[in-house]
Amino acid sequence: MNMLAAFSGYSSSDIPACKTFYSDVLGLTCEDSMGGIGFKVNGHQVFIYPKDDHTPATFTVLNLVVPNIDVAIDELMAKNVTFLRYDNLPAEQDSRGVLRGKDAGMGPNIAWFEDPSGNILALVEE
Template structure:
């Protein structure tokens, strides 16, 4: 069996300074700036944000942020100009949240086009 001392995730971005500003100033997470930035997650984990010249946005959710209330999170992110992603065929309400099919959840995109969600635990 593999012995590990920790773990972290990573996602490519088209522009690290732009990603740092977004995650810090729009979403409100702590970020350690650098050529490869570290997005510090509540609870102690982190995700590296690394530049990729031929960046293609992920077609899946790369990060899930647990919030107490999805409707409040949608309003808070909306106040910064972010709108939830809408997916054809998904039972999303007028706010853009999907409710009653597991945790309440809404999806958004970062400036690089990567998908992240806010959801209840």
């Protein structure tokens, strides 16, 4: 099979709210595309499309790799982003909502939050 490219996509119940969130809160350059929005992160294309009966996934749809998770959390909390807490993780999250995987030898530090449509996003420390 000869593939030319690949991109990720997921749905939203409110494209205008998502465009504002991804642009103003996350700082991404969003473009209108086929009734939805598209953006790129280091060459990776993501497309968010409208869906009237949207139901958010129960898993992370987008991981955003950051050099320092605490700095990224401070920036997002200043923009009123709330971080999610889970009871079923292999270790407890700290007071900021971070699973400190590096400290526990379980992978990267990670923290989860939602976009305006309830899609789960994560910050992952490089």
